[in-house]
Amino acid sequence: MSIVRDSEHSDGAPTIEGTGIRVKDVAVAYEHSGYEPDESMRPLYCDESIWIPVADGLRRRGWAVLTARDEERLGDPDREHLSYAVENDWILVTFDDDFLSLVERSGFEHAGIVYIQQTGRDIGDVVKAVDAHLETRSVDDRSIHYC
Secondary structure (H helix, E strand, O other), X not given: OOEEOOOOOHHHOOEEOOOOEEHHHHHXXXXXXXXXXXXXOOOXXXXXXXXXXXXXXXXXXXXXXXXXXXXXOOOOOHHHHHHHHHHHOOEEEEOOOHHHHHHHOOOOOOOOEEEOOOOOOOHHHHHHHHHHHHHHOOOOOOOEEXX
């Protein structure tokens, strides 16, 4: 199961592949089923530095994940990736420390960032670290987290 965008369905909003069900509708239904708001997490936006198997691993663990590839944003400047994540209220997941400079030094707005130190880590380790962080992150947390 993947999250996709198709301009012919749901006005191009992210949907669950093959169903036409909007990701936003799933989140709303989840909340209306009696779960607390902090029990549902905003979607993750993996920039192009994140290995595709990491994004897939997070999806398998139940997280809503979109990638720069899914969104046809490969090659976009970091500022545009950051703005795109903010526009959609997505948490940016990245190996790229340039995003930290944009936010910490230049004051760019963000909707939350998970920065992963890549050196010496394998796919499984990265997926486990991000998953463990997300399990404890509140839905309204807009901080930068270092994994």
